Amino acid sequence: MVWVYLTFAIALEVAGTSLLPRTEGFRRLWPTLATMALYAGAIYLLSLVLKTLGVGVMYALWSGLGVAAVAAIGMLFLGERASATKIIGIVLVIAGVVVLNLGGVH
Numbered sequence: 001m002v003w004v005y006l007t008f009a010i011a012l013e014v015a016g017t018s019l020l021p022r023t024e025g026f027r028r029l030w031p032t033l034a035t036m037a038l039y040a041g042a043i044y045l046l047s048l049v050l051k052t053l054g055v056g057v058m059y060a061l062w063s064g065l066g067v068a069a070v071a072a073i074g075m076l077f078l079g080e081r082a083s084a085t086k087i088i089g090i091v092l093v094i095a096g097v098v099v100l101n102l103g104g105v106h
Contacts, residue, residue, distance in 0.1 A: 002052040009045035010062055012038045014069045018078070057100065064097040 016038030022031040042062075049058050068090045074080035 002049055005045045005048045006053075006058065006061060009042045009049065010065050010069065012042035012045065013062065013066050014073065016042065017066070017070050018073050021078070060100050061097055064093050068093045 016035045019031055019035045019038065022028065023035055024031075026032045046058060046062060053061075071086060071090050075082040075086065
């Protein structure tokens with residue numbers, strides 16, 4: 001179940017981060033409340049994940065996969081410019097997460 005919680009925590013954080021520009025600096029109420037709720041849900045799920053996984057592994061997975069997902073969403077849906085450097089960076093982040101997990105640190 002820990003992997004389901006972690007997957008949903010990442011999804012909620014990515015959704016909140018993707019919605020963040022729509023808050024216009026927290027000046028728009030509904031996008032701001034939705035962003036805060038998504039982040040709160042992500043943190044709650046992470047607290048459940050920490051009952052099983054160590055904080056280092058949990059944070060590496062959450063932040064690494066979240067960064068890769070947000071970068072991809074930015075390029076695909078939010079009008080950010082795609083480049084070979086960005087794509088290589090995403091691949092390296094994912095590779096780092098995989099290597100960390102293969103190292104058996106959890």
